[in-house]
Ligand SMILES: Nc1nc2c([nH]c(=O)n2[C@H]2C[C@H](O)[C@@H](COP(=O)(O)OP(=O)(O)OP(=O)(O)O)O2)c(=O)[nH]1
């Protein structure tokens with residue numbers, strides 16, 4: 001009698017067999033100024049994760065590099081020019097209704113005064129001050145990674 005396996009007996013990896021959450025890939029910038037402060041912005045009250053602080057960024061578009069995504073999002077959201085540097089960390093995080101991959105790069109502020117084009121509020125803060133702000137859950141890993149490096153990654157003579 002042949003053994004007949006029905007349904008789930010396939011070669012698919014577990015991740016493709018389980019019902020998956022919607023997934024977004026997000027380019028995120030940790031933007032440093034020449035005083036070694038980091039730019040954070042507060043998300044609009046009415047949207048997803050409303051009122052929480054974040055490092056600016058947004059969804060990657062088809063055909064875009066992560067560097068181009070971060071540069072574009074930061075121009076759209078804050079109207080400033082930046083240089084995108086090294087990757088600090090990549091995080092995979094599951095929220096209740098979706099999951100995100102946050103690809104976080106160090107960035108250097110080049111020009112323009114940040115404007116609240118797509119956010120509620122903007123602050124330049126030191127790493128010591130950052131604990132006074134509420135961030136989305138996934139951000140604790142970004143902040144921990146920032147604490148592990150020895151300060152601003154850009155060489156002061158480059159400013
Ligand atoms: N930009 C940013 N997003 C974060 C952070 N931490 C975190 O969990 N997220 C999540 C929140 C959102 O679900 C997602 C970012 O999406 P977004 O709403 O900024 O996307 P977007 O700029 O393309 O905006 P939209 O076109 O959807 O309005 O990543 C963070 O530090 N920065």
Ligand SMILES: [Mg+2]
Nearest residue numbers: 056057058059
């Ligand atoms: Mg955004």
